[in-house]
Amino acid sequence: MADRPPVIAAWGAGVDSTAMIVELAERGEPIDMVLFADLGAEKSNTYAFIPLFRAWMAERGIASEIVRYQPRNFKHWPPYAGIAENMLTNATLPSVVFGGGSCSQKWKAAPQDAWTAKWEPARRCWNAGGRVVKLIGYDASGRDTQRYHHAIGCEDPRYAYRYPLREWGWSRADCEARIASAGLPVPPKSSCFFCGSIKPDEVLELSIPELRVIVLMEARAKPRLRNVDGLWRKPVLGRRGSTPRPGSITEFIRERGLLPRPRSTTSSRPRLWRCSTSIARPTRSKGTGSMPSAVIKQFVVEGAADFPLAMLTADECWPARAADAAAIAALQLGVGAATPPRKIILATVSKYAPNRQRWIAAGWRVIA
Structure with missing residues (x-):
């Protein structure tokens, strides 16, 4: 690496970037670091593939790291660590749903760049006036050609970008065949499992x-x-x-009918996602820029009508436990009326919540 700039591969754990790394390794071309940005919301099959391919790379002397975006300034509560929690906290959907750009810059490119900025080979290269080589796995298909033309207009001057799959004229089918020929399972399409572009x-x-x-x-x-x-x-x-x-x-x-119906309306609901039943109170360390401390309180609502989702926004509240979140989700799937009246525990940091009159107007009432 002393006589050349360092080479980093941006790996998305999908078909294209995996095939790119496999072929470059076979050709003996240098890859000094492979970075995977974990959004915390990849498909379960993708997470199963990641350790397998990292072991494959390690056997060939290719170093790899997993990086993550670290949220710091929170506008809403509860605080979040991943993109799925971000959507749930802010009561919104990914930006691509509304016609905006993808989430890649914030959740993938930014943490990779932050990691690289602390990597000693990159620092030495930049101090000497050079550029770090970044490998991107865009293939030669029409869809990736659009992504490529958009990307070249947003390139960081600290990097010299290279698109090997386009140099070779490879399609996605070529990439799948290359992965299989290396004796590896073909990974699923890399994306969040709730991406608006999912088929x-x-x-x-x-x-x-x-x-x-x-x-x-x-x-x-x-x-x-x-x-x-x-x-x-x-x-x-x-x-x-x-x-x-x-x-x-x-x-x-x-x-x-992809979700099972509960056996009865009174039986315990299955867990909706992995979460703690209690929420820690974050504190601000002076001068750190972390989130301010806040008092999280809980209250209980009861009702037999459809759950008023608008009240989650009005009272700035969220389900306090996984069981409460699962109960709300079950109501949205129409798995049965809440008879007898169902009790749901909610948490909030709003000073003025709960608004008892609005809950009553929505057909529910605050009981504790």
């Missing part, structure tokens, strides 16, 4: 916990949605060869 056949492959998070995410955001139905934005009618689907993935889950 119906990909939803069919999701696990039950992942499906439940999607249901809760769309339910949490629903009171604030105006121009879209859900993660899929608008319904697709199935014309011109496209696959018909609703605008909400929750509707698709309900139509296909």
Whole structure:
């Protein structure tokens, strides 16, 4: 590395970037570091593939690191560590749903750049006036060609970007064949399991916990949605060869019966996602820029009508336990009326919550 700039590969744990690394290793081309940015919301099959391929790289002397975006300034509560929790806390959906850019810059590119800025070979290269070589796995397909043309207009001057798959003219099929020829399983498409660009056949492959998070995410955001139905934005009618689907993935889950119905309305609900039943109170360390301390209080609501999702926003509250979140999600799937009246525990940091009159107007009441 003394006579050349350091080389970093941006690995998304998907087909293209994996094939790129496999082929470069076979050709004997240098890769000094492989970085994977973990959003905390990849598909379960992707997480199963990551340690397998990292071991494959380690056997060939290719170093790798997993990096993560570290949120610091929180506008809403509870605080979050991953992108799924970010959506649930802010009662919103990924920006791509609303026609914005992808989440890649904040959750993938930024943590990789932050890690590289502390990496000694990169610092020496930059101090000497050089540029670090960054390998990007865009293939030669039409879709990736669009991504490529967008990317070259946003390149960081500290890096010399290289797109090996495009140099070789490889398609996605070529990438899949290359991975298989190396004796490796072909990984699934790399994306968050709740990405607005996910296809119906990909939803069919999701696990039950992942499906439940999607249901809760769309339910949490629903009171604030105006121009879209859900993660899929608008319904697709199935014309011109496209696959018909609703605008909400929750509707698709309900139509296909992808989530099991509870045995009874009084039985305990399955866990919606892994979370703690208690929430720690974060504190601000002077001069650190971390979040301020806050008092988190809990209250109990009871009702037999449909759960008023708008009250989660009005009272700036969230389910206090996994069981409460699962109960709310179950109501959104229409798995049965709450008879007798159901009790749900909510948590909030709002000084003025709960608004008892608004709960009563919504058909529920605050009982504790």
